[in-house]
Amino acid sequence: SxxxxxxxxxxxxxEGENAxxxxxxxxxxxxxxxxxxxxxxxxxxxxxxxxxxxEKHSGRLRVTLDTSKKSxxxxxxxxxxxxxxxxxxxxxxxxxxxxxxxxxxxxVIA
Amino acid sequence: xAGVSQSPRYKVAKRGQDVxxxxxxxxxxxxxxxxxxxxxxxxxxxxxxxxxxQLDKSGLPSDRFFAxxxxxxxxxxxxQRTQQExxxxxxxxxxxxxxGGVDTQYFGPGTRLTVL
Numbered sequence: 001s002x003x004x005x006x007x008x009x010x011x012x013x014x015e016g017e018n019a020x021x022x023x024x025x026x027x028x029x030x031x032x033x034x035x036x037x038x039x040x041x042x043x044x045x046x047x048x049x050x051x052x053x054x055e056k057h058s059g060r061l062r063v064t065l066d067t068s069k070k071s072x073x074x075x076x077x078x079x080x081x082x083x084x085x086x087x088x089x090x091x092x093x094x095x096x097x098x099x100x101x102x103x104x105x106x107x108v109i110a
Numbered sequence: 111x112a113g114v115s116q117s118p119r120y121k122v123a124k125r126g127q128d129v130x131x132x133x134x135x136x137x138x139x140x141x142x143x144x145x146x147x148x149x150x151x152x153x154x155x156x157x158x159x160x161x162x163x164q165l166d167k168s169g170l171p172s173d174r175f176f177a178x179x180x181x182x183x184x185x186x187x188x189x190q191r192t193q194q195e196x197x198x199x200x201x202x203x204x205x206x207x208x209x210g211g212v213d214t215q216y217f218g219p220g221t222r223l224t225v226l
Contacts, residue, residue, distance in 0.1 A: 035217075042114075042218050042219040043203075043217040044217070045216065048214060088153075090152075097155045097158050097166065100154070101152050102150075102151055103152050
């Protein structure tokens with residue numbers, strides 16, 4: 001069963017706009033990771049945030065983590081057409097492999 | 111350096127056939143994972159190896175699924191007597207650390223299995 005739930009399931013924005021995706025999970029975690037998957041491809045790791053961190057940045061990506069609410073958000077600023085992909089959050093409940101959500105399908109329209 | 115590779119990229123099997131999917135992890139990576147991804151869903155864990163030891167196979171959906179990593183590097187996922195519900199993308203991932211350590215999993219491109 002999948003622990004993470006991304007919201008929204010699908011998001012369509014114009015190039016240059018910001019995209020925000022949310023993830024909720026159920027149990028305690030060591031860390032939370034975000035992955036991107038282009039159609040027909042494998043997953044690409046974007047960013048990892050540890051359970052004792054609240055915010056992390058990487059280029060145009062900003063991730064927040066609220067362990068009290070068991071939620072995380074991924075913000076992509078100044079989106080580009082190349083950002084079109086599915087985005088998954090993945091958690092690792094302590095000492096178990098990654099548990100993925102169902103993903104958010106992002107479409108960036110040029 | 112080279113990433114995780116998987117072969118074949120696409121496999122079509124008739125129901126009842128056996129298939130073998132191969133994963134070449136990043137050299138030196140201790141941990142290797144197999145995931146199954148159904149259409150429109152996120153990946154779901156199948157099994158985990160630490161070197162050659164299969165430490166967790168709780169995600170394997172039935173005894174028709176078998177995985178091995180005999181020398182602690184290349185891994186093979188075998189599905190016997192394939193069924194239509196086995197149709198999915200099978201993803202392999204490897205990481206440098208053993209499970210429990212904070213580490214990134216690097217994914218291969220996957221094998222898309224279609225069972226007719």
